[in-house]
Amino acid sequence: MLQKPVIGIPCDVKMIGHFPFHAVGDKYVAAAAGGAGGVPILIPSLGDEDQIRALLQLVDGLLLPGSPSNVEPAHYQGEPSRAGTLHDPARDATTLPLIRLALEEGVPLLGICRGFQEINVALGGELYQHVQEEDGKMDHREPNTDDLEQMYGPAHELAITPDGWLHGWTGKTQVRINSIHQQGIKRLAESLVAEGYASDGLIEAYRVEGARAFAFAVQWHPEWKYWENTLSQAIFKAFGDACRERRMRRESSLTR
Numbered sequence: 001m002l003q004k005p006v007i008g009i010p011c012d013v014k015m016i017g018h019f020p021f022h023a024v025g026d027k028y029v030a031a032a033a034g035g036a037g038g039v040p041i042l043i044p045s046l047g048d049e050d051q052i053r054a055l056l057q058l059v060d061g062l063l064l065p066g067s068p069s070n071v072e073p074a075h076y077q078g079e080p081s082r083a084g085t086l087h088d089p090a091r092d093a094t095t096l097p098l099i100r101l102a103l104e105e106g107v108p109l110l111g112i113c114r115g116f117q118e119i120n121v122a123l124g125g126e127l128y129q130h131v132q133e134e135d136g137k138m139d140h141r142e143p144n145t146d147d148l149e150q151m152y153g154p155a156h157e158l159a160i161t162p163d164g165w166l167h168g169w170t171g172k173t174q175v176r177i178n179s180i181h182q183q184g185i186k187r188l189a190e191s192l193v194a195e196g197y198a199s200d201g202l203i204e205a206y207r208v209e210g211a212r213a214f215a216f217a218v219q220w221h222p223e224w225k226y227w228e229n230t231l232s233q234a235i236f237k238a239f240g241d242a243c244r245e246r247r248m249r250r251e252s253s254l255t256r
C-alpha cells in the first residue's frame, strides 16, 4: 500500500528565551497533513548544501511557509533594509539553495507568502520591500488587530488568469483573498508565469513554467482555515497529488 507522501517544511530560526529555535507555524503543518494529505516533517535551517541534498532524498514535496521575517535584499540586489527589519539569514541560506535543488530534482514545491517571495528570489526575480509605498499600489499589510479572524479574513480581490492552473482547478476567475505582507513581486523571475493579480496589478500567484513537477506559489495564506475555502482546498489537493505521484515513483524505485 502506498505510504502517505512526506512533506518537508523549512523552519524559521527564532529566539525563544536565550536560545535560537527552528520553528514553523502550526497552520502550515496542519495544512500539509490535512489539506495535502501528507506526513509533515520540519526541515531545520542549517544552511548546509550537503544536508539539503540529503534531505531532498527523504521528501516527496516541500511546503515553503510564510514568516514575519523578510528575505534579505542582498539576495536580489535590493537596497539594504530599513533599521528594525526582521531577517532570518539561516532560513535564506537554506531555502534559496533548497528551492533551486528541488526544481533540479523534480521535487514538488508549494510556496506561501515568504515562500512565494523566496522562489522568485531564488530564480533571479526582485522584490519590493514596502509595496504600500509604490505608486498606484494598495496597502497589502494585515489590519492592525489581534483578532485573527479579521487579520486572516478576505482583504482584496484576486483576478485569476483564464489559462492557468488555478483556473483549471477551480473554474473561477475572481475570488477574495487574505493579505498579510509588505514585500511583493517587483520583477518576476523569467521562468515564472503569473496566475493571479490583485486589483493594483501586484502578482499574487505564479507557477514555474516547464518545471519537472508541481511548482506553484501564492502571496496569500491558503493554509488559514483551508477546510472552509474551496480555493485553498484545491491548491492543497493539487500539491498533495503531485507529492503522492513522487511518493509512488520513490517507492517503486526503492523496491526494485
Ligand SMILES: N[C@@H](CCC(=O)NCCCC(=O)O)C(=O)O
Residues within 6 Å of the ligand: 025, 065, 066, 067, 068, 069, 070, 071, 112, 113, 114, 115, 180, 181, 182, 183, 184, 221
Ligand atoms: N515578511 C514578508 C513575508 C510575509 C509573510 O510571510 N507573512 C506571514 C506572517 C505570519 C504567518 O501567517 O505565517 C512580508 O512582509 O512581505
